[in-house]
Amino acid sequence: MIIAVDGPAASGKGTIAKALARHYNLPHLDTGLLYRAVAATVRRLELDPSKEADAVAACGFDELTLADPVLRSDEIGQLASVVSAHPLVRAALLQRQKRFAHQEGGAILDGRDIGTVIAPDADAKLFVKATPQVRARRRHNELQARGSSLSFDRVLADIRARDQRDSARSTAPLIQAADAATLDTSFLSIDASVNKAIEIVEARVALKRRG
Numbered sequence: 001m002i003i004a005v006d007g008p009a010a011s012g013k014g015t016i017a018k019a020l021a022r023h024y025n026l027p028h029l030d031t032g033l034l035y036r037a038v039a040a041t042v043r044r045l046e047l048d049p050s051k052e053a054d055a056v057a058a059c060g061f062d063e064l065t066l067a068d069p070v071l072r073s074d075e076i077g078q079l080a081s082v083v084s085a086h087p088l089v090r091a092a093l094l095q096r097q098k099r100f101a102h103q104e105g106g107a108i109l110d111g112r113d114i115g116t117v118i119a120p121d122a123d124a125k126l127f128v129k130a131t132p133q134v135r136a137r138r139r140h141n142e143l144q145a146r147g148s149s150l151s152f153d154r155v156l157a158d159i160r161a162r163d164q165r166d167s168a169r170s171t172a173p174l175i176q177a178a179d180a181a182t183l184d185t186s187f188l189s190i191d192a193s194v195n196k197a198i199e200i201v202e203a204r205v206a207l208k209r210r211g
Helices: 013-024 032-044 052-057 063-067 074-083 087-101 114-118 132-145 152-168 190-210
Strands: 002-006 028-030 107-111 124-129 181-184
Touching: 002 013, 002 114, 013 028, 013 107, 013 124, 013 190, 028 032, 028 087, 032 052, 032 063, 032 074, 032 087, 052 087, 074 152, 087 107, 087 114, 107 114, 114 124, 124 190, 132 152, 181 190
Parallel strands: 002 107, 002 124, 028 107, 124 181
Antiparallel strands: none
């Protein structure tokens, strides 16, 4: 079984995808970490994230990079949004994601283009969203817990800028797959969001089996 979980930054898609992976005992991939690893490598090598050739050169990152806690920083998140807009970067990481999705037994992936590009044949697709203000508050709380002094207004501006970049890029933009179920987590607790996600997956899988 393949489950695709898409949505913008801080929508809750990662938390939901991890919970689904535990519930169904399936491997999980946060595809955003791949782009964050590219971004971190670009920074480490002092390359220019806005230059496609520089970003592509960073795609051969060591697998150990994925475990580096710096990948979760806001700075790397912003750089990841820049490098992920390059078509050749997305192409370089495409097959890695497709292999993970189509491994024996299935998998759960979360990102921006799982249901539209990586696994359009997924058994269940969720598009997780929340208002920019709610997402900014969540991200601001996370950053404060890590000792960041970024203001809420700055985080909100960054969220909106990232939404614009992700939605406007020419290759694999952030859009909801036509057959994806919408899950708005703006006013739902984590437990309620996860329970709703499980309900959606169960309904979609049952429908596919009948169909």
